[in-house]
Amino acid sequence: xxxxxxxxxxxxxxxxxxxxxxxERRLSGALTEDEFKxxxxxxxxxxxxxxxxxxxxxxxxxxxxxxxxRMAHVARVYDRGYGHFxxxxxxxxxxxxxxxxxxAMADLAEVGVHGIQTSGNCIRNVTTDQWAGATPEEFDDPRxxxxxxxxxxxxxxxxTYLPRKFKIAITAAPKDRAATKVHDVGLRLHRNAExxxxxxxxxxxxxxxTPFVGKSIRPFLPVRHVLSYIEAIxxxxxxxxxxxxxxxxxxxxxxxxxxxxxFAEAVEAEWANIRDGALKLTDEIIDDIRAxxxxxxxxxxxxxxxxxxxxxxxxxxxxxxxxxxHKHKVPGYSIVTISLKPVGAPPGDAxxxxxxxxxxLADAYGFHEIRVGHEQxxxxxxxxxxDLPELWRQLDAAGLATxxxxxxxxxxxxxxxxxxxxxxxxxxxxxxxxxKRFADLDRSRGxxxxxxxxxxxxxxxxxxxxxxxxxxxxxxxxxxxYQITLGGRADEHAxxxxxxxxxxxxxxxxxxxxxxxxxxxxxxxxxxELFVDTVHRLGVEPxxxxxxxxx
Amino acid sequence: xxxxxxxxxxxxxxxRVADQDEAGQVPPLPASTPxxxxxxxxxxEADALAxxxxxxxxxWPNNKPIAEIAPYLPRLALVALHFxxxxxxxxxxxxxxxxxxxxxxGPLRATGNVLRDxxxxxxxxxxxxxxxxxxxxxxxxxxxxxxxxxxxxxxxDGRKSLLRARLGRAATRLEDQASKDRGAAA
Numbered sequence: 001x002x003x004x005x006x007x008x009x010x011x012x013x014x015x016x017x018x019x020x021x022x023x024e025r026r027l028s029g030a031l032t033e034d035e036f037k038x039x040x041x042x043x044x045x046x047x048x049x050x051x052x053x054x055x056x057x058x059x060x061x062x063x064x065x066x067x068x069x070r071m072a073h074v075a076r077v078y079d080r081g082y083g084h085f086x087x088x089x090x091x092x093x094x095x096x097x098x099x100x101x102x103x104a105m106a107d108l109a110e111v112g113v114h115g116i117q118t119s120g121n122c123i124r125n126v127t128t129d130q131w132a133g134a135t136p137e138e139f140d141d142p143r144x145x146x147x148x149x150x151x152x153x154x155x156x157x158x159x160t161y162l163p164r165k166f167k168i169a170i171t172a173a174p175k176d177r178a179a180t181k182v183h184d185v186g187l188r189l190h191r192n193a194e195x196x197x198x199x200x201x202x203x204x205x206x207x208x209x210t211p212f213v214g215k216s217i218r219p220f221l222p223v224r225h226v227l228s229y230i231e232a233i234x235x236x237x238x239x240x241x242x243x244x245x246x247x248x249x250x251x252x253x254x255x256x257x258x259x260x261x262x263f264a265e266a267v268e269a270e271w272a273n274i275r276d277g278a279l280k281l282t283d284e285i286i287d288d289i290r291a292x293x294x295x296x297x298x299x300x301x302x303x304x305x306x307x308x309x310x311x312x313x314x315x316x317x318x319x320x321x322x323x324x325x326h327k328h329k330v331p332g333y334s335i336v337t338i339s340l341k342p343v344g345a346p347p348g349d350a351x352x353x354x355x356x357x358x359x360x361l362a363d364a365y366g367f368h369e370i371r372v373g374h375e376q377x378x379x380x381x382x383x384x385x386x387d388l389p390e391l392w393r394q395l396d397a398a399g400l401a402t403x404x405x406x407x408x409x410x411x412x413x414x415x416x417x418x419x420x421x422x423x424x425x426x427x428x429x430x431x432x433x434x435x436k437r438f439a440d441l442d443r444s445r446g447x448x449x450x451x452x453x454x455x456x457x458x459x460x461x462x463x464x465x466x467x468x469x470x471x472x473x474x475x476x477x478x479x480x481x482y483q484i485t486l487g488g489r490a491d492e493h494a495x496x497x498x499x500x501x502x503x504x505x506x507x508x509x510x511x512x513x514x515x516x517x518x519x520x521x522x523x524x525x526x527x528x529e530l531f532v533d534t535v536h537r538l539g540v541e542p543x544x545x546x547x548x549x550x551x
Numbered sequence: 552x553x554x555x556x557x558x559x560x561x562x563x564x565x566x567r568v569a570d571q572d573e574a575g576q577v578p579p580l581p582a583s584t585p586x587x588x589x590x591x592x593x594x595x596e597a598d599a600l601a602x603x604x605x606x607x608x609x610x611w612p613n614n615k616p617i618a619e620i621a622p623y624l625p626r627l628a629l630v631a632l633h634f635x636x637x638x639x640x641x642x643x644x645x646x647x648x649x650x651x652x653x654x655x656x657g658p659l660r661a662t663g664n665v666l667r668d669x670x671x672x673x674x675x676x677x678x679x680x681x682x683x684x685x686x687x688x689x690x691x692x693x694x695x696x697x698x699x700x701x702x703x704x705x706x707x708d709g710r711k712s713l714l715r716a717r718l719g720r721a722a723t724r725l726e727d728q729a730s731k732d733r734g735a736a737a
Contacts (some may be wrong), residue, residue: 007713010700154703158640158672160675161638278705
């Protein structure tokens, strides 16, 4: 993984000192709350329903065991003993006191972790594939480019007060695990016919109250131009993005209003002026960043070692192996997903003890490295296959081996009305109830891949628009109601879900989801046809007929 | 209001002349002192100003493309860019374009809701004159400008950016880093 040097460390120390000073000025009254708000937000500090919330960036989803251990420490000392992993490769602590925040940040900064630009109207944490560097599918390690963008965007003097927040995601594999089509900018790394590395550039994707799938404005951008091209996009947006209405301020609205073509023309015109300037990346600069990513010393191993074959006799291990273990690019190694979705628990939560367990396991079996994916699960990207049985035993003992990755109970949910000041409805208890209904693993295996996404309000932090089944909480006359959409997806074929019918009450949701699943089992052409493909083939009508007939 | 130029509190030589006074009248331009005008007023007085020997400063609106200022630049002694609220960052882009593309070498002033937490990025964007909204912020100018020594990205301000500064440095292995971290934490 990338190693911070003294420059990064000096910057972090300065940032902590700066924030400590801002908190003191706020407490003394020199700063009004209105003036303090954007400053604290740019350090990841929100004011939630019950307390301040600290959001910590996990750049491109990569953590060292020591960093995760320090997060466990923060959860234990300054919070209530747990943290919540979000859909943007961040972690949130929900119960931190304002006066403790500078010290918590100083503790985190010691291991190179911070909340910088996890909020505010700036370029946010750049996200990517949690399998980066390990999957055989990728054209290059996308984290190199995410790191180049992280550095470029950190405390950018021109783009710190944008019209609205700005999110960039990168995929380097054709199979998109980073949801690049629903980001403000999505970068799809690939090679052209000449074998040169470059990005397809998508802009204007996003969810929230006005969801859009991103539009391609450039099919191939040679990698050396990535910073100047992003700067051109940002400069057009900063000058011409709407600032009169917070709900129309995202870049997707600008792209929609003037059209992707006109937007692309403006970007290209700006880019022509700067493409060969100070931001052009030389091979030397790229190689330097690349050299700062240190890869494990993989041993020469064979696939399917005897230890693994023997362990597969155990049906519980075999079930976990088939569900949570994925192909690695180095023979004899695997990528392991750690489900943070045990049946009946809040999706994405991990206790301090669990974080310590995962950190220890990463030290023992995973070259000290952990990943966080946008599906709110963790991942050990580099595990020797012969170690899988022992790893599984220890994960299982810590409640971290639920073999439900990509199943209906692997739900993405926002914190909802239990924590969030913006929410209209609860999300976590809905997820908990659905996962209980589908706790039987044989049943959920039979259903196959099915992503359920739940948002507690229209801001869509649970990405409900792109869930195979999307659930959106709304408020009607002081009561929680839920709208259901079908057929959304966040991958390389990204599309928005279609509304199934009238909203239903809180109590009706789990039953309705069961009816939808039953309808799918009846309608699918074969057990190989995924839920989302059945919806795509038939539309929502046959589901609607069956589901609402029974309610 | 205090004016800071290149880090020093200075007397403002320019008189801000309003478009209209409280009675709705257009106040006359002073005969010999330098004036700071809105774009509207500047355009209305263009002929008169061309014949007068007074220095003119222009406040360019933050919702008008900065490229359109080009024809006026040879006649200006000062350009001011405006922050209606500190959250509205359009003038940062205008400032960089003015400096780095249009080649403006004269004084560039930040006006409006200008707070100490933005002084440094204003300087990085090319502003060399700042009119702080709060008296106490003016006193803290030096601290605010030195709160950071590390800059990741290049702008036209001449400060050394990390993009090139760190070339040729070796990375430490994660295990070594981890033991160093533990040492630092202990």
